[in-house]
Amino acid sequence: xxxxxxxxxxxxxxxxxxxxxxxxxxxxxxxxxxxxxxxxxxxxxxxxxxxxxxxxxxxxxxxxxxxxxxxxxxxxxxxxxxxxxxxxxxxxxxxxxxxxxxxxxxxxxxxxxxxx
Amino acid sequence: xxxxxxxxxxxxxxxxxxxxxxxxxxxxxxxxxxxxxxxxxxxxxxxxxxxxxxxxxxxxxxxxxxxxxxxxxxxxxxxxxxxxxxxxxxxxxxxxxxxxxxxxxxxxxxxxxxxxxxxxxxxxxxxxxxxxxxxxxxxxxxxxxxxxxxxxxxxxxxx
Amino acid sequence: xxxxxxxxxxxxxxxxxxxxxxxxxxxxxxxxxxxxxxxxxxxxxxxxxxxxxxxxxxxxxxxxxxxxxxxxxxxxxxxxxxxxxxxxxxxxxxxxxxxxxxxxxxxxxxxxxxxxxxxxxxxxxxxxxxxxxxxxxxxxxxxxxxxxxxxxxxxxxxxxxxxxxxxxxxxxxxxxxxxxxxxxxxxxxxxxxxxxxxxxxxxxxxxxxxxxxxxxxxxxxxxxxxxxxxxxxxxxxxxxxxxxxxxxxxxxxxxxxxxxxxxxxxxxxxxxxxxxxxxxxxxxxxxxxxxxxxxxxxxxxxxxxxxxxxxxxxxxxxxxxxxxxxxxxxxxxxxxxxxxxxxxxxxxxxxxxxxxxxxxxxxxxxxxxxxxxxxxxxxxxxxxxxxxxxxxxxxxxxxxxxxxxxxxxxxxxxxxxxxxxxxxxxxxxxxxxxxxxxxxxxxxxxxxxxxxxxxxxxxxxxxxxxxxxxxxxxxxxxxxxxxxxxxxxxxxxx
Numbered sequence: 001x002x003x004x005x006x007x008x009x010x011x012x013x014x015x016x017x018x019x020x021x022x023x024x025x026x027x028x029x030x031x032x033x034x035x036x037x038x039x040x041x042x043x044x045x046x047x048x049x050x051x052x053x054x055x056x057x058x059x060x061x062x063x064x065x066x067x068x069x070x071x072x073x074x075x076x077x078x079x080x081x082x083x084x085x086x087x088x089x090x091x092x093x094x095x096x097x098x099x100x101x102x103x104x105x106x107x108x109x110x111x112x113x114x115x116x
Numbered sequence: 117x118x119x120x121x122x123x124x125x126x127x128x129x130x131x132x133x134x135x136x137x138x139x140x141x142x143x144x145x146x147x148x149x150x151x152x153x154x155x156x157x158x159x160x161x162x163x164x165x166x167x168x169x170x171x172x173x174x175x176x177x178x179x180x181x182x183x184x185x186x187x188x189x190x191x192x193x194x195x196x197x198x199x200x201x202x203x204x205x206x207x208x209x210x211x212x213x214x215x216x217x218x219x220x221x222x223x224x225x226x227x228x229x230x231x232x233x234x235x236x237x238x239x240x241x242x243x244x245x246x247x248x249x250x251x252x253x254x255x256x257x258x259x260x261x262x263x264x265x266x267x268x269x270x271x272x273x274x275x
Numbered sequence: 276x277x278x279x280x281x282x283x284x285x286x287x288x289x290x291x292x293x294x295x296x297x298x299x300x301x302x303x304x305x306x307x308x309x310x311x312x313x314x315x316x317x318x319x320x321x322x323x324x325x326x327x328x329x330x331x332x333x334x335x336x337x338x339x340x341x342x343x344x345x346x347x348x349x350x351x352x353x354x355x356x357x358x359x360x361x362x363x364x365x366x367x368x369x370x371x372x373x374x375x376x377x378x379x380x381x382x383x384x385x386x387x388x389x390x391x392x393x394x395x396x397x398x399x400x401x402x403x404x405x406x407x408x409x410x411x412x413x414x415x416x417x418x419x420x421x422x423x424x425x426x427x428x429x430x431x432x433x434x435x436x437x438x439x440x441x442x443x444x445x446x447x448x449x450x451x452x453x454x455x456x457x458x459x460x461x462x463x464x465x466x467x468x469x470x471x472x473x474x475x476x477x478x479x480x481x482x483x484x485x486x487x488x489x490x491x492x493x494x495x496x497x498x499x500x501x502x503x504x505x506x507x508x509x510x511x512x513x514x515x516x517x518x519x520x521x522x523x524x525x526x527x528x529x530x531x532x533x534x535x536x537x538x539x540x541x542x543x544x545x546x547x548x549x550x551x552x553x554x555x556x557x558x559x560x561x562x563x564x565x566x567x568x569x570x571x572x573x574x575x576x577x578x579x580x581x582x583x584x585x586x587x588x589x590x591x592x593x594x595x596x597x598x599x600x601x602x603x604x605x606x607x608x609x610x611x612x613x614x615x616x617x618x619x620x621x622x623x624x625x626x627x628x629x630x631x632x633x634x635x636x637x638x639x640x641x642x643x644x645x646x647x648x649x650x651x652x653x654x655x656x657x658x659x660x661x662x663x664x665x666x667x668x669x670x671x672x673x674x675x676x677x678x679x680x681x682x683x684x685x686x687x688x689x690x691x692x693x694x695x696x697x698x699x700x701x702x703x704x705x706x707x708x709x710x711x712x713x714x715x716x717x718x719x720x721x722x723x724x725x726x727x728x729x730x731x732x733x734x735x736x737x738x739x740x741x742x743x744x745x746x747x748x749x750x751x752x753x754x755x756x757x758x759x760x761x762x763x764x765x766x767x768x769x
Contacts, residue, residue: 079156084417087413091417099433
């Protein structure tokens, strides 16, 4: 139970970074944290207490493996999710470089030419 | 001055460590269907090796052996190879069908097309991340009369 | 099994990676390749729709792995309608953008990103389980972030940052919902989720529904979640604005919302009421904010918010007429909004500006552009005989029949407001006295796609003639009304 409370705490830290911070780089760090937290939650849902990693070796029979192994499906989905978050962060970093070139600042209060 | 790379100690160690990094990443990619790893993890480790060379030796040295244009072409080739493997499965009946012979369990040459897919993905990820990191780091801050601005060698798109 | 179903996604992905390989420095070759591949996919989707609308649903198992292990692809009349519309509009816009993109640098990368975005959009339409939808949705979204910032001017980058960060929040909520679905029921397959959702407590079910609804409502730009749209659609290059406003928010947002409310969460009728509220607020907000805009593309973006509100109202009302209104409105608005954005792009190509104060009297030197622009504006405002008139009429009748007369009155008021700002725009920009800023007529390759779209706007009403309607729209509506994913479980495979 306490694991889920810690996960929620980490999520709110990342969310605080996206919503309340004024520097674009800190917003990017917040996006990164939130991405990791959702992947972590996914893997955590497949966890079994005292489980082993879902790798089949040669000296293990199937029924024992199925009983004791952690669920491998969320781990496969998390691989995809990590790649997607990597693409988000890489693109935001490239955007932040070019925004600094045009506006001269990273402060989102000053990057506000579009109004109305 | 920065383009010439770092000190001699760093260059020497990078020269020694780089082949091991390449070997480790190839092992991750090729054994992807038996042990954890696979195309993506192997590709990221290979990119880490290239970034080590970039940091230790400077941009010109790395571009002498691995130009950016070849990296972009390898990127596209990896993706097209993966698509070709998937379409090849059509010959066996369905999209992505596992066509090649599946040997006995736990061997290297088992599980059909999965090893080929891993190789293609490893190629694509390493080349693609290398291009992305080079483009993101090519911006240099220079001091002009109006203040600071970025100078970029070559107008690249943020891809 | 019909193997054609994988071709749209496979061709677009192959095209997206072939173009940087062979045409990285060559704009003309990249343009020809782009037109060729979109034409191929257009022909494929024609064949697919002939098959689906006569024979019924196509189910295809990737890799030959049967249920419950395999990943299933499915094309039923609802998604086939969206597929045909998407590929038609895409082909027309690709013809336009071969000439329009001459004003930009790095054009082959534009075609690459465009192809990848289209691969993502087509992938959403053919996939059947929720994680597949999520992956293709992300592919399309990331490509669209890049395309909005393509011109690399200051305002475009700012608009893209706003769009990206808000979209990341939406995909976080959707990932959370998928994680909860997996954690509570132990499966990702929607038919199994439906059958075991009877065992979930209502709190869990409502939480998942709420997360999914808010995530996808952000991509559809319904009113509390709309603030990225005016910036992103007004600052993107004109063909990208046309595809974003015309098809992207409908495929990525509205299509998945239709699947969620009518096929997945059929045990929760409260979702309809929420959508109804969102739709009413969007309609009013978009219509009223469009009056004060000086930038014409921003005005069109607020008009998009207003028209998507109509679609959400139709979805919220439900029943045969409501669903028919949603589908008809989505078709008609797709054609006419794409026409309007291409039109303002042609004006911008010739004069260099999109501010309403600086453009006067375009009718004198650009008569053909003015004609197509007026057709588009009258189309969106809902003047008969164009398709939008019939769709708004159907939604209003559905509202009255379902017992919401207030909403019907609001729909009529907003239709009048829409007509108002478009007529004002026409008078000040098109039919006034000319100044020196207008030079000559737009090139023919920009006029031809606009002409095709104008003809389609005019004749899109024929989809409602009972003979044609039975074969196309009625089948899609019946999918929305009585389909549930548990049907696939017994397996009427082909």
